[in-house]
Amino acid sequence: MPTTLVTGGAGFLGSHLCEHLLGKGHHVICVDNLETGSLHNISHIREERFDFRMIDITSHYEVEESIDFVYHMASPASPIDYARLPLHTMRVGAYGTHNTLGLSKAKRARFLIASTSEVYGDPLVHPQPETYWGNVNPIGPRGVYDEAKRYAEALTMAYLRQQGVDTCIARIFNTFGARMRPHDGRAIPTFLRQALESKPVTVFGDGSQTRSFCYVDDLIRGLVALNESGVHDPVNIGNPSEMSLLEMAEACVELTGSTSEIVFEALPEDDPKIRQPDITRARELLGWEPEIPTEEGLKRTVEWAKTATGYARRVEGATVKP
Numbered sequence: 001m002p003t004t005l006v007t008g009g010a011g012f013l014g015s016h017l018c019e020h021l022l023g024k025g026h027h028v029i030c031v032d033n034l035e036t037g038s039l040h041n042i043s044h045i046r047e048e049r050f051d052f053r054m055i056d057i058t059s060h061y062e063v064e065e066s067i068d069f070v071y072h073m074a075s076p077a078s079p080i081d082y083a084r085l086p087l088h089t090m091r092v093g094a095y096g097t098h099n100t101l102g103l104s105k106a107k108r109a110r111f112l113i114a115s116t117s118e119v120y121g122d123p124l125v126h127p128q129p130e131t132y133w134g135n136v137n138p139i140g141p142r143g144v145y146d147e148a149k150r151y152a153e154a155l156t157m158a159y160l161r162q163q164g165v166d167t168c169i170a171r172i173f174n175t176f177g178a179r180m181r182p183h184d185g186r187a188i189p190t191f192l193r194q195a196l197e198s199k200p201v202t203v204f205g206d207g208s209q210t211r212s213f214c215y216v217d218d219l220i221r222g223l224v225a226l227n228e229s230g231v232h233d234p235v236n237i238g239n240p241s242e243m244s245l246l247e248m249a250e251a252c253v254e255l256t257g258s259t260s261e262i263v264f265e266a267l268p269e270d271d272p273k274i275r276q277p278d279i280t281r282a283r284e285l286l287g288w289e290p291e292i293p294t295e296e297g298l299k300r301t302v303e304w305a306k307t308a309t310g311y312a313r314r315v316e317g318a319t320v321k322p
C-alpha cells in the first residue's frame, strides 16, 4: 500500500485528492494548518488509512513513516486570501516548498507541486503552452501569489537537477466543484451564492475576460496521472473549453433557476483578460484530458451548493438563509 503525503489536504482540491487516493488504496497523511482549509472538508472521511496532522509547513516538519508520493497543495489560492495573507503566501511558496521538497528528498518520494496558470500572468500568447514564460507584474496585488509559485517552480527544478529529487510540476487552471468556499471571492462560488440568494450577480469589467473552468474530478485525475508518470517538465492541467465570465454568470443564474440580475463592477488590477490551457503535453505524455463538460460539472456543483453551508437554499419557492 503506497503512503502519500498531501500538504493542504483540508482545502478544496486537497480534500478531493485525499478521497481519490484513499479510493486507490493509499495510506494518506494529510497535513494542514487550516489557514484557508477546514476540518469540515475531511470530517466525513472514516478510513483508518487517513491521518490528519495539524502542521504549519512553513516551519521545519517531519513525518516518521516512509512516503512514496508527495502532493504539495498547501498555499492560499484565491485573490481574497492572498491579499489578506501576502507574507504568508510568500512564506508557503518559499519555506513551505523548501521543507516539503527536503522531506521528499529524505523519503525518496516522488514530489508534485500544485503550481498555477497564474505563472503565465496576463498572457500574451493564447492558448498558453508550458513553453510560454509569462507576463507577470511582480509588484502588483497578485504578485505575491504569482511570484511565490514561480519561485516554487524554480526551487522544484533545483531540487530535481541538483538534489536528485523525483519531481513534477502541475500548472493548474481554474477548477471548480463542491467545497469551494462561498466567500472566497472566486467567480463560480460567488456567482452561485449570489444567484441562490436571489441577489445581483456581480461580474467584473464587461465580463468579456475569459477563463477555462475544469471540473474538480477531472483535475484530480490529471494530478494523479502526472505524479504517477515519470514526467519532470511542467504540465498544464485544465479544461481548454474557454468561456467569458459573463457567459459563466448567465449559466449560474440559469442552472440555479434564479431571478438575479447581472450587474457589472470595476475590473480588479492585473485581472488576466484571457486564460486557456494548451493541454497537448498532458494528452501526449499522460493520456489525460478532461471528460466532464463544464456545464455538467456546473450542474453537479449547483446541486451541492443548494444544501451547502454558506450558500442560500431555495425551498418551495422561498429562499432559506444559511
Ligand code: NAD
Residues within 6 Å of the ligand: 007, 008, 009, 010, 011, 012, 013, 014, 031, 032, 033, 034, 035, 036, 037, 038, 055, 056, 057, 058, 072, 073, 074, 075, 076, 077, 078, 092, 096, 114, 115, 116, 117, 171, 172, 173, 174, 175, 176
Ligand atoms: P485552498 O485554500 O482550499 O487549499 C489550500 C490549503 O492549504 C488549505 O487547506 C490551507 O489551510 C492550507 N495551507 C495554507 N497554508 C498552509 C501552511 N502554511 N501549512 C499547512 N497548510 C497550509 O485552495 P485550493 O483551491 O484547494 O488550492 C490548492 C492548491 O492548488 C494551491 O496550491 C493553489 O495555488 C493551487 N491551485 C488551485 C487552483 C484552483 O482553481 N482551485 C488553480 C490553480 C492552482
